[in-house]
Amino acid sequence: MKHTEDPEEQRELMEVKEESEELREVKEESEELREVKEESEELREVKEESEELREVKEESEELREVKEEREELREVKEEREELREVKEEHHVKPGEKPLCRSKTKNKCLKKRRAKKSFTCTQCGNSYRTKQNLERHMIVHTGEKPHTCDQCGKSFTCKQNLERHMIVHTGEKPYTCDQCGKSFTQKVNLENHMRAHTGEKPHTCDQCGKSLTRLKTLKEHMMIHTGEKPHTCGQCGKSFTHKLSLENHMRVHTGEKPHTCDQCGKSFTQLKTLKEHMMIHTGEKPHTCDQCGKSFTHKVSIENHMRVHTGEKPHTCDQCGKSFTQLKTLKEHRMIHTGEKPHTCGQCGKSFTHKGSLEIHMRVHTGEKLFKCDQCRKSFSSKQYLEIHMRIHTGEKPYECSHCDKRFSQSSNLKMHEKIHSGQTLLKVS
Template identity: 60%
Template sequence: MAMPFVFVADEAFPLRRNMMRPFPGHNLTPGQRVFNYRLSRARRMVECAFGILASQWRLYRRVLGVSPEVAQVVVKATCILHNFIRWHSADEEDPSSTALGCRISPRLEATMPPEKCWLSAPPTLEYIISEAPPTLEFIIMEEESEELREVEEESEELREVEEESEELREVEEESEELREVEEESEELREVEESEELREVEEESEELREVEEESEELREVEEESEELREVEEEHHVQPGGKPLSRSKTKQTFLKKRRAKKSFTCTQCGKSLATKQRLERHMRVHTGEKPFSCDQCGKRFSQSSHLNVHVRIHTGEKPFTCDQCGKTFLSSSKLKIHLIVHMKEKPYSCSVCGKSFSRLRYLHGHEKTHTGVREYMCFECEKTFTTAGSLKLHQRIHTGEKPYKCSHCDKRFSRSANLRSHERIHPGENPHVCHQCGNNFTTKQSLDVHMRIHTGEKPFTCDQCGNGFTTKRSLESHMMIHTGEKPFTCDQCGKRFSRSSHLNVHVRIHTGEKPFTCDQCGKTFLRSSNLKIHLIVHMKEKPYSCSVCGKSFSRRHHLHAHEKTHTGVREYMCFECEKTFTTAASLKQHQRIHTGEKPYKCSHCDKRFSQSSSLKRHEMIHPGEKPHKCDQCGKSFSIKHDLKIHMRIHTGEKLHVCHQCGNNFTTKQSLDDHMRIHSGEKP
């Protein structure tokens, strides 16, 4: 019976019917260990095969927009072409090397037809799988079978060793070895050493202070002693050119690490010491034995806990010698120094973009390949990095570990906390060199600079409008979708933005927080106050190019220009009347709907326009603030005073185009036109 195709995955993925993953945990049976070894070996072979193909053929660096049948043909074709090229350009010394760098076993090579060797797919892709038995579909080479048998034997020996209780003897031996290491360290301190050796000694001193890493200390000291002997041999040779210290150390460490290597049975990663393997296994088991006594946060390594404690104490021992900025750890200082060097040595092979750190490049390359291997099990959203997934999960858990020391406000990200803390001292370190405005974050400055450059990188795919920020685009999209998620609990009116709802609520509460410092008038919005201040300045900077009329606001000028062009793009679907602005159409539609949202606080009379309500409310107190300076007559609104002034000036702006008579008001002209039309209202 043929074995079905499955996905070979690691522990980051869930167990499904079409997916194979390793057994979790530390105390596994020999059979489970063998299974994990075989599965990790198969996964590495597949990853290596695809990685080599992707490095040679660009089409594997992006999503294949073809059918599964065509995709199979593409994979086979690239394998054949790649094998053909390697077959004809291979070294004579290594003729058994295949296109993907995999050596074929002698038994399998003998079964392959010599005239069609290059047509066969690599062992990890097609040919070897077809020859494998159903239960070992992933691994079929004789060398791997031999290694698996060795793993089984080692597992049997390990079980026998675990049954023997020799913990006391091992502790005594480790104590004796530790004393020997301390004596050797004392002798090494008396010898004049280079700067690099002193750094190793300081690291050894720190490791000795930590009881959990005593075994690693012994390994480091042994390496230091052997390294010194190797250096002496290289430097003492007569007539020979002495090697540099860095080359000597690199050669020595490679040989030693190759000799002493510990492999993780879960993921196949190799580590130099047993202690590092134990620390690495905590990644799979989730064990975090070190706990912070301040906040209770747990860590898998004591060094991570020591760095975390500095957050509570405020200690930042590592200082940049160029700008004076301080950091919690030396690794963050090294990353910061790249900013001053302005070096970006890592470049993307697809788009050419450069990065200062290798992991930034790896994260960027995932945007081209479309790989998003981290998934949230709550909402199934995927991410390219584990850090992004961790930040996202705080949305579901509600965790906000970062607390402001001034106002006790909490945040889910440290960057948000840093931005918030600048509010209290009023710190605005980022300055615009064009207008002089200050900003708390560089991101705010970058967004502001788009005002000067005119850049609008976010475009609506519905109407083509451009926006400077993604948030503005998302708010704009609600116009097309009609979404209004924010509702007023007083009148039930809905809004697309929370800021619009907050302003609307002030209508019910009567709050007008913005006051003019010249006349004392109050306003709901700061924008209304800014518009009002133009009245006191008496500036009209916007002029019509056709008739020369000036306006205090730009959109008033745009509305006026439509009177010359005749453009009236807003139409009422009830009566087909057209308007130049959306606000005019909205007010007109209240005639058909009968809506009168503005209510008089004295007599409960309602109006469709706020200006009509203002005029009406002047009737109750009898207020008539507008007085004619010619005859002394008073008016409640300024518009009535302007019409009255035409009596004194003799101005008659409205002309009948049939008989030529002039009138002071448009209403009088309309009454006169009924004489010519014969209309009787």
């Protein structure tokens, strides 16, 4: 007799199979996400290395210019020495006709040209060897004969190509003996070592600020000049740094390459992701030295310090009221403009603040998150709970300026003060 499987067992087996399939899909998605993260990290490293190579190129160009200047100075010295020798050779003796100065100079120039027989037809520079002249001509022709077989990028000289190849091989032969970090170029290691030594050899002649890198100094100088060479092609906004423009472009593209591995939330900047990660770790590195309160972000502690200093730098140009935060001023201005950008999708009621809309939505959902630990009564907002708690504590923070009578709520104080002002309180029948 053929055994018939129980339908219930079949259904359970099917569910188990479906769950296994779902688990496999989740696993595949996690693996894909991990691969994407790795690729993003590799791309970032390549980008950093490209930036390092660019810096090396700039420093090499500066070094080349210094070498050329030294060579020119050396040649000038040689010319002066030759002229001096010629003068001594043709020293005017009594009764002799003096040698013309122009003839002396021409003789020296001919002598020098004999040493430098290869001259550029474009700019007139002369070189001792044909090879040096050929290398120089690339400046005028724009020729880049040395091409990378990995990515197709071309270079003017073989040495630059060899430096570039390290990007593809991943080779980092220069290692810091302090922290173990490795670099592709010797000059990058030298710059890095300043992080340990504290050396800052590049000083701003405008404000005296010192920096570790020449590149950073150049970027810093733009603060004084007001130069913003990197402009967005979408909205025309300009930036001092290329990286700032790249981050800004994500506003237009919607790209958010930095993803939290805890909750999956994505961000446009790595810095923002790092700050977000503190929510999961509970890290609050910025502590107030006045009251000991800690904060996740530096800007939060800066705003908090104004509680102690009483500073209110943001002033309303309509009524003169001042605020500690720019955000609070912007929200306050809506009182004057009448703007209420946050609208309830259930009843159409509008609010100035997003938080007010969120509290209002609890009227529709019936949600009451804030519970009294004395009587277990629940409230839709923290503010309502705080007002309620005064019943238990007996606190009456609002005092009448006329008769010293106290109230638990500001609305009750306002109603009471109408008695003193002579205003009639209308009864609703």
